[in-house]
Amino acid sequence: AQSVSQHNHHVILSEAASLELGCNYSYGGTVNLFWYVQYPGQHLQLLLKYFSGDPLVKGIKGFEAEFIKSKFSFNLRKPSVQWSDTAEYFCAVGLSGTYKYIFGTGTRLKVLA
Amino acid sequence: KAGVTQTPRYLIKTRGQQVTLSCSPISGHRSVSWYQQTPGQGLQFLFEYFSETQRNKGNFPGRFSGRQFSNSRSEMNVSTLELGDSALYLCASSPTGQGARNTEAFFGQGTRLTVV
Numbered sequence: 001a002q003s004v005s006q007h008n009h010h011v012i013l014s015e016a017a018s019l020e021l022g023c024n025y026s027y028g029g030t031v032n033l034f035w036y037v038q039y040p041g042q043h044l045q046l047l048l049k050y051f052s053g054d055p056l057v058k059g060i061k062g063f064e065a066e067f068i069k070s071k072f073s074f075n076l077r078k079p080s081v082q083w084s085d086t087a088e089y090f091c092a093v094g095l096s097g098t099y100k101y102i103f104g105t106g107t108r109l110k111v112l113a
Numbered sequence: 114k115a116g117v118t119q120t121p122r123y124l125i126k127t128r129g130q131q132v133t134l135s136c137s138p139i140s141g142h143r144s145v146s147w148y149q150q151t152p153g154q155g156l157q158f159l160f161e162y163f164s165e166t167q168r169n170k171g172n173f174p175g176r177f178s179g180r181q182f183s184n185s186r187s188e189m190n191v192s193t194l195e196l197g198d199s200a201l202y203l204c205a206s207s208p209t210g211q212g213a214r215n216t217e218a219f220f221g222q223g224t225r226l227t228v229v
Contacts, residue, residue, distance in 0.1 A: 034217065043116075044203065044220040051215045090155065094218075099169045099210040100146060101218065105155035 002027045004093050006104035013081050014112050021076040021107050023091035032094035033074040034101070035065055039087045047089070050074065061085070083113045115140065117206050117221035125227045131192040134224045138185050138206030145187040146211055146218065147179060150201040159202075162187055163210055194228045201225050 007022040025031065033050040048059025055067040065076045074091060091104040118137040126132050138145050147159040158171040162181035179189040185206075191198055202225075205211065205218040 030214075032212070032215065032217075036220075043222040044205075046217055046219075049217055092156075094212045094216070096212055096214065098212040099144065099161045099163070100158045100171070101148075101156075101205075101211045102158070103148075103156040105153065 002093070002095060002102050004091055004102050004104040006089075006091055006107050008107045009105065010108045010110070012110045012112065015083055016080045017111075019076070019078040019081045019085075019109070021089055021091075021109075023074045023076065023104055025072050025074070025091075025093045025102070027072075027093060027095055027102075030096035032096075033065075033067055034092040034094065035059065035063070035074075035076050036090045036092060037087045038090065038106075044090070047076070081109075081111050083111045085109060086111045117204055117219050119202075119204050119221035119224050121224060122222065123225050123227075125229060126194050127229055128194055128196060130194050131190060132194060132226060133188055133190045134202055134204075134226070136187045136189075136204030136206075136221060138187070138204075139219055142206035142208050142219075143185055144207045144210040144213075145181055145185065146205045146207075147187070147189050148203040148205065149173075150203055150223070151199075156203065159189065161210060168210065191226075196228050199226060199228045 004025045035047040036044045058064045092101040144163045146161040148156040160170045181187045201223040203223045204221045207218045
């Protein structure tokens with residue numbers, strides 16, 4: 001069955017620390033890859049997306065992610081986090097032809113000022 | 114362009130009742146999907162509609178149903194509510210459908226349903 005795994009459920013960092021959130025998926029076909037962020041009390045917002053081409057994609061607010069096809073991974077990174085990055089982060093995979101996303105269970109990030 | 118609008122934002126229902134949630138997609142989007150979000154489970158796919166037709170359905174009991182109207186607005190219905198149905202229900206719209214090539218989804222703020 002298709003699935004998306006996010007390895008870290010809770011992450012606590014100090015401001016200016018570097019961030020890497022892992023995401024692995026299991027699906028052998030063509031995929032679109034996404035990272036969404038949900039700030040407290042707000043709706044899911046798209047951070048970045050990968051459809052094709054350069055496997056290193058840059059998103060909003062200084063986030064980037066790298067698609068490694070051989071590892072079925074799409075890890076999210078940010079060199080220096082800010083207090084305002086405190087939120088829940090979801091990795092999602094769009095499976096070609098299925099008309100749905102498979103989401104990971106999310107990672108709650110808390111950044112300490 | 115207005116975003117995805119979900120109504121109501123909050124609902125409190127009693128076990129055994131039924132509930133209807135509404136979603137208005139972004140203008141021009143023909144695909145609407147529904148997800149259930151609960152702590153620890155993340156987002157679980159319920160179903161997806163395109164041009165009034167259900168194209169895909171998740172692993173939820175038959176108590177969960179939906180429909181889409183000709184103007185692309187969608188409703189989902191949960192009958193015989195159970196305590197475990199308490200969750201944030203999210204609607205997402207996209208032009209052609211999640212999973213379609215090079216398509217992203219836009220999410221509404223959700224309806225928080227509490228079953229007591």
